[in-house]
Each structure stands twice: as structure tokens, then as C-alpha cells.
Amino acid sequence: MTNDSFAVSVTKLTKKFGDKVVLDDVTFEVKEGEVFGIIGPNGAGKTTTLRIIAGIIRKYEGEVRVYGLKPVDARKVGYISYMPEDAFPYDNLTGYENLEFYAKIYSKGDKAKAREYVERGITIANLGDRIYDRASSYSRGMKRRLLIARTLMVKPKVAILDEPTTALDVESAIKVRETIRGMRGESTIVISSHNMLEVEYLCDSIVLINHGRVVAVGRPKEIVELTKTNNLEEAFIKLTVKENDKGLIA
DSSP: OOGGGSSEEEEEEEEEETTEEEEEEEEEEEOTTOEEEEEOSTTSSHHHHHHHHTTSOOOOEEEEEETTBOHHHHHHTTOEEEEOTTOOOOTTSBHHHHHHHHHHHHHTTOHHHHHHHHHHHHHHHOOGGGGGSBGGGSOHHHHHHHHHHHHHTTOOSEEEEESTTTTOOHHHHHHHHHHHHHTBTTBEEEEEOSOHHHHHHHOSEEEEEETTEEEEEEOHHHHHHHHTOSSHHHHHHIIIIIHHHTTOOO
8 A cells, every 4th residue: 555545654764863763763554544552661752753743843764644745744734633742721711712712723714614613622522611611720631621622623634642641530531532532533543642451442553662663563452462461551561571671672
């Protein structure tokens, strides 16, 4: 298949910051409409990979394509929507006003489309009447749901969510996961997460990166079977910790 046959295609991606190699010959493909997870230990290169796909980091070696386009070009035509891990809404605006602000940007002057985006965002956020309260009064979980709504409401071809449930309590994390799961098929969703049970629940396919290199790629169930473990959490430990000591992963 050619690069434009996939939502995202990453081929021999290498990224250095000075002398430090953050990504080393990373290759994987994301099918249209799936939820795809990028997982790995802290410092593995997950966020760097997401920022490259999002068109934020523009200098790298190798090839990255989003529906056949370079990420920066895909971003310009509105194919990509990106939520960083450390993103926060504008606290002095209401939830509604936060959605409205971004809807106006993405609709490019089309008022009907902007209204459509906002209504869609309200549905995705599912905050009830609290959508009209200032974001400063929201819990962390409510803010996260607003940000995910802001990312998904514009119907991007590729939505990129960096650690969408980080630091959330159990109830809030469940609501965020259900939101993401409910959007499966409407957009291709690429996420990173430290929670392997979450990844196993949400993701159709994953790539596991360790020390900037691909350790495993495929469906979670396939990786569990390949490693002869009981779940993705055990497979993660085996591939990123124990197997390193044996020299099986270079």
C-alpha cells in the first residue's frame, strides 16, 4: 500500500536534539478510522512522535505522511487537531465560549459551520448546564473533557491526544475514555498513554517505543500473545524492562 492509503504513515523516523537521539528509525502505520496508541516508558519519544505527526516539530529525518501529505501541510488544510498533555482551557471564558473561540478559527468565517462545531462540542463534552460556567470553576476532569471536545468537534481526519487521562480521578478518566471510544470511526484518533489497561480497552492497534526505537507494533491482543503474557501491562514490562537486560532489544 502507498503512504496515502493510511491515515498516518511513519517511515524510518529519526529525530535528534543536539547529540541526543530521541527517535531512531521508527516505522509504523495507522489505518483510517482506528484508535491507535503510542506507548512506552517516560522519555521513550512518544510526545516527540505526536508533535511530529501534528506538524509542530518540522525538522526530522525519515518520512511522515498524514493522508499522503506532510504533517505541516495536513495541518494547514485542517486534517489535524491536536491536544497536548499540558493543554488547559481559557479559565476566564465559559466552556461554551472556549468551544466558540476555536470553532471560529477552524470554520474560517463560515458561521453555520462554527455553530455546528459548537453544538457538536457541547454534545461531546457532556457537561450539561456547566458548559455556561467559567472554566476556572471546572474540575480537572471537566476541563479535560472540554479540551477533548474542542479537539474532536471540528471533525478532523486525524485527532491527536497526548495523555488524555493523565492525573484524572477514576470517574473522570472513565468518562474521557467513553468519549474517545464513542468517536471511534468518525476520526482517526492517535493517543499516547501510560495506562496499559486503558490502551488495551481503547486501541485497535499500538506501537510500543523504548529508548526511541520500535519494540512492538500490532493489535494489543497480538502483542500479548506474542509475549506469552496475560495482558498488555505484563507485555509492556516484559518488552521494556526484562528483555532489555537480556539484550534482546537493541
